[in-house]
Amino acid sequence: MAVKIVAREHINEILSALGIKSFSRPFAGLIDPGDFGTVGTYLPLYPEEYRQLPPKLQQHVYLIAPGRYGLICFLPRIFEAPDGGKVTEVSTVFNAWGKMVRVLYKTDRGSEFETEHTIRQDKLLAYAKNKKLPINTSVKIST
Numbered sequence: 001m002a003v004k005i006v007a008r009e010h011i012n013e014i015l016s017a018l019g020i021k022s023f024s025r026p027f028a029g030l031i032d033p034g035d036f037g038t039v040g041t042y043l044p045l046y047p048e049e050y051r052q053l054p055p056k057l058q059q060h061v062y063l064i065a066p067g068r069y070g071l072i073c074f075l076p077r078i079f080e081a082p083d084g085g086k087v088t089e090v091s092t093v094f095n096a097w098g099k100m101v102r103v104l105y106k107t108d109r110g111s112e113f114e115t116e117h118t119i120r121q122d123k124l125l126a127y128a129k130n131k132k133l134p135i136n137t138s139v140k141i142s143t
Helices: 008-018 047-052 118-130
Strands: 028-031 038-045 062-065 068-074 087-095 100-107 112-115 135-140
Touching: 008 047, 008 068, 038 047, 038 062, 038 118, 047 068, 087 118, 100 118, 112 118, 118 135
Parallel strands: 087 135
Antiparallel strands: 028 038, 038 068, 062 068, 087 100, 100 112
């Protein structure tokens, strides 16, 4: 899944279209519900603000959750474990149709975690590939 950070020029266009000088609201973080690691950071947009934007600018807005919109402004460069340790092993589980259903990992601090967010899973697998970490793959056949 490719996610792009919204460029400052597009944020300025969105501010202009909404008729506001700045986003005077806190940033929000997308957190992986599995291991509570950071997926990204975004500026929240209210549903009525999203509807005010022309389609050209709406394409830069992400649907964060049903009825919640945001402008992604930060994505971690590399995968970081929530315990601060280094990833030492990765395990993936696929279903009988070849869809990845679970991604688990272990750290050098002895912790074991599972990621659920697809962006975070992709970063973990890319990290494992770059670091030449072992990736254990299994297939779960439902009965």
